[in-house]
Amino acid sequence: MGKNNKTLNVSFTSFYYFGGAILGALMGTYFKFPLFFLVIPVALAIFKKPKVAVFLLIFILSNMAFISNIDFSNKSVEFVGTVKAVQNGSSILRLSFFDGKRWRRMGVDVLIYEEEKLGTIVYFIGQLKRKGAYPIYYAKTDYCATVTNYESLSARVFEHFERYRNFTNNVDPFYQNLFGANSRDENFAKSGLLHIFCVSGMHVSLLYLFTAYVIGMFTYRKWLRVMLSLTFPTIFVIGSGLNLPSLRALIMLYFAALLRLADYKVNAVNIVSLVGTGMVLFNPEIVYSLSFYMTFFATLGVLISENNFLSNIGGFLGSAPYVSLINPVNPFSIIATMLVSIPVQVLLFGLTTSYVLFSCNLFFLSAFILYALKPFAWFIQIVANWFAKLPTIPQHPIITIAFAMSFILYMGFVFELKKQKQESS
Numbered sequence: 001m002g003k004n005n006k007t008l009n010v011s012f013t014s015f016y017y018f019g020g021a022i023l024g025a026l027m028g029t030y031f032k033f034p035l036f037f038l039v040i041p042v043a044l045a046i047f048k049k050p051k052v053a054v055f056l057l058i059f060i061l062s063n064m065a066f067i068s069n070i071d072f073s074n075k076s077v078e079f080v081g082t083v084k085a086v087q088n089g090s091s092i093l094r095l096s097f098f099d100g101k102r103w104r105r106m107g108v109d110v111l112i113y114e115e116e117k118l119g120t121i122v123y124f125i126g127q128l129k130r131k132g133a134y135p136i137y138y139a140k141t142d143y144c145a146t147v148t149n150y151e152s153l154s155a156r157v158f159e160h161f162e163r164y165r166n167f168t169n170n171v172d173p174f175y176q177n178l179f180g181a182n183s184r185d186e187n188f189a190k191s192g193l194l195h196i197f198c199v200s201g202m203h204v205s206l207l208y209l210f211t212a213y214v215i216g217m218f219t220y221r222k223w224l225r226v227m228l229s230l231t232f233p234t235i236f237v238i239g240s241g242l243n244l245p246s247l248r249a250l251i252m253l254y255f256a257a258l259l260r261l262a263d264y265k266v267n268a269v270n271i272v273s274l275v276g277t278g279m280v281l282f283n284p285e286i287v288y289s290l291s292f293y294m295t296f297f298a299t300l301g302v303l304i305s306e307n308n309f310l311s312n313i314g315g316f317l318g319s320a321p322y323v324s325l326i327n328p329v330n331p332f333s334i335i336a337t338m339l340v341s342i343p344v345q346v347l348l349f350g351l352t353t354s355y356v357l358f359s360c361n362l363f364f365l366s367a368f369i370l371y372a373l374k375p376f377a378w379f380i381q382i383v384a385n386w387f388a389k390l391p392t393i394p395q396h397p398i399i400t401i402a403f404a405m406s407f408i409l410y411m412g413f414v415f416e417l418k419k420q421k422q423e424s425s
Helices: 013-028 035-046 050-065 153-169 173-178 186-191 201-216 222-229 231-239 244-261 268-282 284-288 290-303 308-326 333-359 363-372 374-388 397-424
Strands: 006-008 077-087 090-098 103-112 121-130 137-147 264-266
Touching: 013 050, 013 268, 013 284, 035 050, 050 268, 077 103, 077 244, 103 121, 153 173, 153 231, 153 333, 153 363, 173 333, 173 374, 186 374, 201 222, 201 231, 201 244, 201 333, 222 231, 222 244, 231 244, 244 268, 244 290, 268 284, 268 290, 290 308, 290 397, 308 333, 308 397, 333 363, 333 374, 363 374
Parallel strands: 006 264, 103 137
Antiparallel strands: 077 090, 077 121, 090 103, 121 137
């Protein structure tokens, strides 16, 4: 008996909405649309141009949501807030400031160049300086004090993950690179495998698949299996510091899970695009985050094709333009990624099991699994060391443009293949 699943827009319309959100936010840095501009999409909707109306609505809303008129660069002000994310040895804060009469909430994220635990309360006196990347403001402090927020669930989860990472460090420092800590190993960067050892959507997706498999052995109820499968990926993302790539992947999983429960057959590209659009509308500053673009287009490159080989090429081409802005690109990283993909999955599933045993205070069994996984860790490090010695493509704007054009050609090629497949069937 066949199931007649409902279909949610098989075209890639939401991808264009995502582009509109990005353009609107970028324009918001220099120019703000007045409120009456919202009449334009309403008028277009009335005249039966719904897709254009939605595009313009998202474009205008992201433009209006971008906050760029904050100026605390020449005076010391009191600030207080909490750590909302941890990334690369720094912390991103959600702040309020004292205007002389009362505390007022700020609408932008602020970077502080100290790594504090997730959920930590931070108070400082100082200035906010502007920079060219997300977060677009950083704190220059004259005085700073922090206190642990013991009532914060995210703080407790993050602290528990920290204890486990320290536990794995006693067996092999390599493990923490796959379980929430950002790798700083030069060989991983030179080999082009750094994306595997930084917390990303790949980790979150693999953990979801592993959790879904385990939950599936105990229950056949669809809603229970889907919802419980989201539990550990959620804990992992919080324990890893709620960085943008992993948060984007988690939101995408939740969105896909809800649609699956509603029996919608969903286009994966649309899910990624809708999540990206929502994130930009909620926090327009992220249009200045290089990692946001890199993970989005790498994910798009992977999901747009069902062929495993083409997916690997798409992931490489989707991230290469952004990698080439900050580092030389290793063209052999596609091969390296294919070589380590299975060992990485084994390690990630093993570390998940070890973490569960650690949480149950079964430290001996947890450590036993870590020692059993060491051959896989050695293999990955050998591959990274070997590929790090291979020649790379140097940094240059022309190289970046060439990679971007290659990605566009790849997208066109995959679309053409899909078109031919549909016509033949």
